[in-house]
Amino acid sequence: MxxxxxxxxxxxxxxxxxxxxxxxxxxxxxxxxxxxxxxxxxxxxxxxxxxxxxxxxxxxxxxxxxxxxxxxVSMLFQDNNLFPHLTVARNVALGLRPVLRLTAEENARVQAAIERVGLSGMEDRRPGDLSGGQQSRAALARVLVRDxxxxxxxxxxxxxxxxxxxxxxxxxxxxxxxxxxxxxxxxxxxxxxxxxxxxxxxxxxxxxxxxxxxxxxxxxxxxxxxxxxx
Amino acid sequence: MARSPQPITGAGGRIAAGCVVALVVLAFAGIALRAEPGRGIGPAEWSAIRFTLVQAVWSAGLSVLLAVPLARALARRRFAGQSILITLLGAPFILPVIVAVLGLLAIFGRNGWVNEVLGFFGLPGISVYGLHGVVLAHVFFNLPLATRLLLQGWQSMPAERFRLAAQLDLPPWMIFRTLEWPLLKRILPGAAALIFVICLTSFAVALTLGGGPRSTTIELAIYQAFRFNFDLSLAAFLSVIQLVIAGSAALIALWIIPDIPQGAGMDRRVTRWDARAGWQRATDALIITLGAGFLLLPLLAVALSGLAGLSEVPLSVWRAAWTSLWVAGLSILVMLAIALPMAGWIALRARGGAEAFGLIGLSASPLMLGVGWFILLNPVLDPVGVSLPVTAVVNALMALPFALRIIVPAVRGALESYGRLCIALDIRGFAAWRWLILPRSAAATGFAAGLTGALSVGDLGVIALFADPDRTTLPLQMYRLMGAYRVEAAAGAALLLLVMALAVFWICDRGGRWHAAA
Structure with missing residues (x-):
């Protein structure tokens, strides 16, 4: 491989x-x-x-x-894996495409990834409002959508x-x-x-x-x- | 480590920097076209050179000398309203020069408060015109700057040193020698150099408080040659002198000029055990009162007389206010269009790239640019017709060095922390600006935009060269009212101008920070 x-x-x-x-x-x-x-x-x-x-x-x-x-390749670093000024949903969405609006299908993928890592309901939070574990989950959700x-x-x-x-x-x-x-x-x-x-x-x-x-x-x-x- | 890949390229920044250089070089070319090298420096020019240097030396010296006790008192005392006072120390930076001059006249002028008091005791009055008036105004503007630079230095001193000094029970003069003197030695030369260079290209202060043959700065002489005699060759020649003097001073000062303090200061409280004797507290209280009075009373006078004069304000002032607002808006846009890409470019480079552009800003004076462009534009189109856009561009160029010093660290920080993440996600070019750099530098950008807008609203410089009755900004209109002895109307216009400058700054600064928080 x-x-x-x-x-x-x-x-x-x-x-x-x-x-x-x-x-x-x-x-x-x-x-x-x-x-x-x-x-x-x-x-x-x-x-x-x-x-x-x-x-x-x-x-x-x-x-x-x-x-x-x-x-x-998807890579997670020791730190700074999330943009602190963007919401969880936006951070995950940037794994797909750096655009303002995603298509409905792409939004569904982002949503599914956030649910998969157990962050449902935290889409609109910023990394600063999350615990360390939740931040890791958000970064993993992005790894998931990047596929x-x-x-x-x-x-x-x-x-x-x-x-x-x-x-x-x-x-x-x-x-x-x-x-x-x-x-x-x-x-x-x-x-x-x-x-x-x-x-x-x-x-x-x-x-x-x-x-x-x-x-x-x-x-x-x-x-x-x-x-x-x- | 080898250079890691970056999400943005410096191309846009190089183009923007090229535009700035081209604008300045064009002005040089215009001047070179008309300046006659064989002209020789006459007695009037020598006098202007001498006065320019003398007033700048006095202004820089007095500002830093007076700043030492004031900063020292502010650093070691805690009192109600202290943080407001320290924030206000930043205000002269965005205070329109002509408003401050009007305020100083209300206090120190012929019928000012000081002379009233002196007259009451039968003492002879003081005059505020000439060298001491110019120096007074420069100290008014630069004492707060020097104080903030020193305060910053005091704040950078570790609290443990004061604890150690208290533990050893050092007497005041030993504290001064071991703690404060090394600090002063480090900061004062840079602060004095910065103020000296700023005062070299002083125009509005010299226009209003100087002006006679014995108290004319080079910048003012350019204006007089251009406006009164329309002697383009003399104006160009004086511009060359201005460029040589300001440029070489800026070049020398470049190495010792400190960073411009940004925050309100005093974000860290240091407990002090020294200077607890009664006489020391009394002196500090007196110094702080005098300093605050010197800085605040002129503003109070402007506010009081302005409120009374608002009803006297003629329609022309409101029209000029509207003009000033859109000139400031245009100036902000031009500054952003230049400073943002340039900040991206400079942030990609090794540290220290911004200084070269600070040099251009400090050595290319507004009137010199104005004269140079006029000479080039005059054969092609009517320069008066484009006087307002030209003013906006000059204001943007003047604000550029400050804007870069504010924005570049924010962009650099964003790239250092998150550039790698952007690259990993393949977010590059415009997308990197959209998702990383603009949001991360919004607060700094708003602050820079606020400074630019306030400087532009209050600027009385290049517009004075070209102005005609139809195209006038608020500071110029106010100057005309003062010249026509319409005191109440001028006071009303001053208050309006003050409010506008502060409002423009506040809106931009808040806008940036709100965006950063959202």
């Missing part, structure tokens, strides 16, 4: 290489020490970080040079408490299986990996390793991963 062919990313003194394939419909956790390049890897796939050499192939299309908005085949999560739930984070991960898992999208998510927590991931990409020492089965890796981690997990 997503293929990184000899990808190399260089920023200042930092470099990261990646050469692997992510299978369609797979749920991949990206783990590794702070500063190893987890966010950089996702940023490169989403188009925010330029790739120095190599190719990014998504669904048999070369997206190495494509603009971020033109890639088949892109690849969803990237760069720790959007990092600021939430453990219970709420588990709730959000479960919601993500449901939404992903609804849409059949492929998921790549950065995380620090092994329990997140167990909860949601099929496979794990370990990023360390300038290399993003090819994904391996999550259960095996957690049970019998190679030395570097063992050192990271502690």
């Amino acid at each position: 997503l293929r990184l062919e000899g990808v190399r990313i260089e920023q200042g003194g930092f470099s990261l290489t990646a050469d692997f394939t992510v299978r369609e419909g797979c749920r991949v956790a990206v783990i590794g020490p702070s500063g190893a390049g987890k966010s950089t890897l996702l940023g490169a796939i989403a188009g925010f970080v330029p790739v120095t050499s190599g190719r990014l192939i998504c669904e048999e299309t070369d997206i190495t040079a494509a603009a971020p908005g033109a890639r088949p 892109r085949p690849l969803v990237l999560l760069d720790e959007p739930f990092a600021a939430l408490g453990p219970a709420l984070r588990r709730e959000m991960l479960d919601l993500v898992a449901e939404l992903i299986s609804d849409t059949g999208a492929t998921l790549m998510m950065v995380t620090h927590a092994p329990e997140d990996v167990r909860r949601i991931a099929d496979e794990v990409i370990f990023v360390e020492g300038g290399i993003a390793h090819a994904p391996g089965p999550a259960a095996d890796l957690l049970k019998n981690p190679p030395p570097a991963l063992r050192a990271y997990l502690g």
Whole structure:
């Protein structure tokens, strides 16, 4: 589904290489020490970080040079995932088209997505009036209407408490299986990996390793991963 | 990190900036056409240069000197009405110059309140015309600016330092040396430079309170050469002098000019343990009373005499008021059409891009632009016929540096926080303006529009060059009434002008903030 062919990313003194394939419909956790390049890897796939050499192939299309908005990717960042001056409904609608008026059919899709994430009745609220969990739900509703085949999560739930984070991960898992999208998510927590991931990409020492089965890796981690997990 | 993609391009901003540069360069070209380099600087021109520099030095020096005790007192006292007083310190920025002059005349003029008191005690009266009148008016306008700049500095001082000073029981002079002197050293040069540059191109104050051969600024000399002698060559020559002096001063001052304070100030309360002695409180109370009186009494005088004079206001004043309103509206539109795209462009660039345009605004004086364009337009069409649109454009250009300083940080903040999200959602170009930049910068844009509108409503500058009886703005009409000694009518017009300037500012500012909140 997503293929990184000899990808190399260089920023200042930092470099990261990646050469692997992510299978369609797979749920991949990206783990590794702070500063190893987890966010950089996702940023490169989403188009925010330029790739120095190599190719990014998504669904048999070369997206190495494509603009971020033109890639088949939905990404949630650590923060600023919602426009604070716009209502929930408008924030979700911007995932479809940046226009003043949506068609009736598009409005119905927005409404359905808001209902799906459990925010019915909060369409006209602004992000500032929502709790952290509700803000995450609103951002996920937009991922839902965008309906892109690849969803990237760069720790959007990092600021939430453990219970709420588990709730959000479960919601993500449901939404992903609804849409059949492929998921790549950065995380620090092994329990997140167990909860949601099929496979794990370990990023360390300038290399993003090819994904391996999550259960095996957690049970019998190679030395570097063992050192990271502690 | 490599430059990340942005939702907007700088193309529109580059075009807008190009238009501004073209307008200014056209004025230069017009002047260059007529200025005769072999002319030489005569005694009258030397006198104007000298007076311009002398009054600017006095104005800048007195403003910052007087601002120190006032800002200090305001920073360390808490009293009822304090926040209103600090907000009012921002008012001279939008106060029409000619209204302030009328107010100052009511207090310090020949039959003013001060002379009445002096006469009561049998003391000789004071005269407000000439150098000290010009300096008085400039201090009236710039003392509040300097005070606000200093207050901002005082506010930036961490509260913990005062706590430490109290803990060590430092005597007043030690507090001054360790806490306040470093602050003054940092802020005062910039504040003085800013005021100096502003006063260099002073026109309306010099027109009303100066004027004799011994108290003529260069800007006023341009006006006189143009209006009285219609000596285009002399006007152009004086414009070149003005450009050289104001331009080089602005160039030098550019590096030390501080940011223009925006908010009402005093948003953070710092508890102070020092300066609690009775004599210190009494001095501060006296300083605040004097400062507030100096700033408020002229306005009070305008309001009082204006109310009495409103019935005397002739129809011509109402017509001029209407003209001023649409000129201000046009000026706001022109400013927005230039400043918004430019703000987008500057926000995309590395920091510091706006300063170059502040330079143009400070060095290209209104009358210089007016003379330059007149020379170019005159062979093609009747410049008097387009005097009002020209005034609107000049007002917009004059407000542009301030507008950019206000709008650019808001646009930059919006792009820094949400530009990535826009890109991720493929919201670009007009859509990015519509959904991200305009809403996020609405408050700043409204504030800038309010400043522009108020400056334009109250401006007595380039319109004085071209005006004929049919095309006149309210400040010019008011000046004519003053010149004709129709005191009551002028007072009524002053009140009307004051209310209009404040109303235009208030409506735009509120509109922006309401939009930002909605």
